[in-house]
Amino acid sequence: MAIQFAVYTIQFAVYTIQFAVYMIQFAVYTIQFADDTKHDTVCSLHNTVCRLHDTRKMVLTLYGLEGSPPVRAVLMVIEKLNIPDVEFIQVDLLKQEHKSESFLKMNPHHTIPTLKDDDFVIWDSHAITAYLVSKYGKDKSLYPTEPKQRAIIDQRLHFDSGTLFPVLLETIKPIFYNERTSFNPETLVKISNVYELTEKILNSTWLAGDNLTLADICCYATISTLNIALPINSEVSPKLSAWTKRCSQLDFVKKANLPGLTMLDELVKSKLA
Numbered sequence: 001m002a003i004q005f006a007v008y009t010i011q012f013a014v015y016t017i018q019f020a021v022y023m024i025q026f027a028v029y030t031i032q033f034a035d036d037t038k039h040d041t042v043c044s045l046h047n048t049v050c051r052l053h054d055t056r057k058m059v060l061t062l063y064g065l066e067g068s069p070p071v072r073a074v075l076m077v078i079e080k081l082n083i084p085d086v087e088f089i090q091v092d093l094l095k096q097e098h099k100s101e102s103f104l105k106m107n108p109h110h111t112i113p114t115l116k117d118d119d120f121v122i123w124d125s126h127a128i129t130a131y132l133v134s135k136y137g138k139d140k141s142l143y144p145t146e147p148k149q150r151a152i153i154d155q156r157l158h159f160d161s162g163t164l165f166p167v168l169l170e171t172i173k174p175i176f177y178n179e180r181t182s183f184n185p186e187t188l189v190k191i192s193n194v195y196e197l198t199e200k201i202l203n204s205t206w207l208a209g210d211n212l213t214l215a216d217i218c219c220y221a222t223i224s225t226l227n228i229a230l231p232i233n234s235e236v237s238p239k240l241s242a243w244t245k246r247c248s249q250l251d252f253v254k255k256a257n258l259p260g261l262t263m264l265d266e267l268v269k270s271k272l273a
């Protein structure tokens with residue numbers, strides 16, 4: 001009898017504890033739901049990829065500026081792969097925020113884009129986009145593993161890093177940092193040369209063959225920006241012109257490249273005499 005009573009008492013205690021746990025869980029969910037609603041409102045004020053500011057689910061943090069071409073390459077890949085839960089943190093280069101102690105601690109090279117995935121930090125748009133496809137892409141076609149296909153894509157990505165982007169920096173930097181009010185004519189010749197080179201590389205629908213890949217996304221982010229300084233002439237560069245148009249018509253490009261490109265375009269033009 002006494003044993004049975006003890007068993008009932010223990011059972012009662014267990015049920016009471018379980019009930020308390022459920023009540024706590026309910027309270028936590030209620031608080032989180034209220035918080036989600038607040039975040040959604042904040043988020044709707046932001047655009048495109050910055051869709052979630054939900055600290056509970058947040059995995060990825062992208063540091064950048066929407067106008068920056070390599071940042072736009074990452075935004076396009078996030079959009080294309082439909083990766084949720086990305087927080088976008090603005091790093092204002094003109095305010096030297098990329099040279100702050102906390103940013104340098106994360107990325108000593110002080111460049112945007114920089115991506116943080118929990119404790120893992122990676123910078124350089126080409127490395128970031130490749131990482132995103134490998135880790136989060138349900139479909140790997142943007143960066144296939146077949147060695148020859150991948151080698152061609154890698155070559156185009158290095159072409160962007162080593163050839164296209166330096167010409168872009170040379171074009172834009174003096175406008176922002178040296179208060180130039182016109183493009184340097186020698187730089188415009190360099191742009192024309194890289195257009196010519198790209199025209200020769202373009203032998204298929206897309207930059208690395210018959211399928212859209214990271215090569216198109218990264219190079220388009222740069223070339224669509226070079227186009228601000230020197231519009232592509234469809235008679236001189238028909239393949240480049242057609243490819244540029246093809247890229248610009250993709251939904252994810254409209255969503256994740258166009259807003260930042262337009263912003264940069266207006267900013268650059270406001271500085272020209």
Ligand SMILES: N[C@@H](CCC(=O)N[C@@H](CS)C(=O)NCC(=O)O)C(=O)O
Nearest residue numbers: 068069070110111112113124125126
């Ligand atoms: N190769 C790099 C280039 C990144 C880069 O130079 N970004 C510029 C902004 S568009 C930057 O962070 N400049 C600041 C600095 O170099 O201090 C990439 O693709 O991410």
